[in-house]
Amino acid sequence: MAGNNERESLKRVRIKEENDDMELFTLVVGCVVVIVGALNYKRYKVRDLAWNEHERSQKRAMWLDTLRNNRKCQEQLRFDRRCFEKLCRILRSKGGLVTSRNVTNEEVVAFFLHTLAHNLKNRTIQALFAQSGEIVSRQFHTVLRAVVKIGKYYVKEVDTTTSFFNDPKFKWFEGVVGALDDTHIDMTVPLKDRGRYRDRNGHISTNVLAACDPDLCFTYVLPGWEGSASDQRVLRDALQRHAYNLKVPKDKYFLVDLGYTNSEGFLAPYKGTRYHLNLWRGNTPTNSKELFNLRHSSARNTIERAFGCMKKRWAIMRTNSFYGKKTQVRIINACVILHNFLRFEKMDETALMNEVEQDLQNAVVQEEDGGEDYVVSVRQTEEWNKFRDDLAAKMWNDY
Structure with missing residues (x-):
């Protein structure tokens, strides 16, 4: 009788140990699945973000490439290509225009002029240039400060020594x-x-x-x-x-x-x-x-x-x-x-x-x-x- 009780007790202990091992195995497998899933999600997420950034860069590059056509440049920016390139150089050298690694000098000047030429909202510029609202707003004000800074070179006081005698409209008004x-x-x-x-x-x-x-x-x-x-x-x-x-x-x-x-x-x-x-x-x-x-x-x-x-x-x-x-x-x-x-x-x-x-x-x-x-x-x-x-x-x- 005592032997039967001992065997039953050992059997119950063995079954409990097997159940514990099964639970541990299930837990380990679950953890592995979660970790692998997270790694795959991160990999695919990074790949998707990289792909989206690539698409946005291509979109900006294609829009800027259209500005190489002189007629398109005048339609979009009200500047011909020669004047646009010179303005970019002057804003960089005399206006102190400094851009970040996310945008180029030509890009920020282009969407600044495009905004003035067509009176566009920030959100419209975001969609057109595939940039965030923060970048568009910050760079607009950056270019605006640079343009105002070069104002002293272009808005000058009246030159009182200049004579307009050769001008058919002004020659009648001496002084x-x-x-x-x-x-x-x-x-x-x-x-x-x-x-x-x-x-x-x-x-x-x-x-x-x-x-x-x-x-x-x-x-x-x-x-x-x-x-x-x-x-x-x-x-x-x-x-x-x-x-x-x-x-x-x-x-x-x-x-x-x-x-x-x-x-x-x-x-x-x-x-x-x-x-x-x-x-x-x-x-x-x-x-x-x-x-x-x-x-x-x-x-x-x-x-x-x-x-x-x-x-x-x-x-x-x-x-x-x-x-x-x-x-x-x-x-x-x-x-x-x-x-x-x-x-x-x-x-x-x-x-x-x-x-x-x-x-x-x-x-x-x-x-x-x-x-x-x-x-x-x-x-x-x-x-x-x-x-x-x-x-x-x-x-x-x-x-």
Whole structure:
């Protein structure tokens, strides 16, 4: 009897040991399966990521390769191939543009210009260039800083020693240094600021003061003022600010429209007399004031053409963009710098200028309401009115 009990006990112990061994074996096999599966997943995941990165690199390379065609480059970036390559070199050497290992210098400049040319959102650029949103945003601001940095080489003060006697439009105005006017550019601003930035047409915009020479190169630009600010107010600020002020020598002057006072340094046309070029079709001047206004309008039209050329090239200047207020002001400065860069490089702009001329001809005419070595205020004086009358009489006598 005792022997039977002992055998039963040994049998139960043996069965328990076999079950324990089976559980241990199952556990080991399960662990091996999990580890092998994880290794395979990691291998396939790395391979998929590498393949996706390869696809993205190919996509970027194909898009950049299309820019080697001069026509495509102008359509996408508003730059021809020669000017684009030179801009990349200048931004790297003078603008301090430094890119990361994930993007090239040409790539970031290309999507910066593409954004300005077509006013695209960050997400659109992500899809086009197959880059992350962080890279697109960071590199856009990197290139923007570099462009603003080279501004001192392209937006220069008025050269008061230059004579425009050989220019058929400016030869009648001895002492003129260019044309000056303002333009409104739509902006996106916080809700609390919309009242101040709402202009007389009801748009949320910034009032941009600018001056240019007869070659359509901007010599001064002051963006950032609220759309509700008057032209005279912006001009006074430009003359009196301590840094980056508008310098007008005492014996020189800008041509301005009826929105400004006829005062020292700023020669305005006669009020109550035909002025805009659209009004002179099929007509000839009948007195000295009309002749003066006609020639004044022909010369001052350069600032309108400069604005039109810049807005035609950069769509981001025609509608409000998706950036913050400060960034939008810097973008306006960057567009002016790039405009001057292309003027200095003599890029062929015949087709663009023809479109601008056509727009100006079809525009609806709207009449405006009316240091010691530099002009620092805007005041109407009898001396300056007499200067305008004498100049008009001289033109009429020579007519």
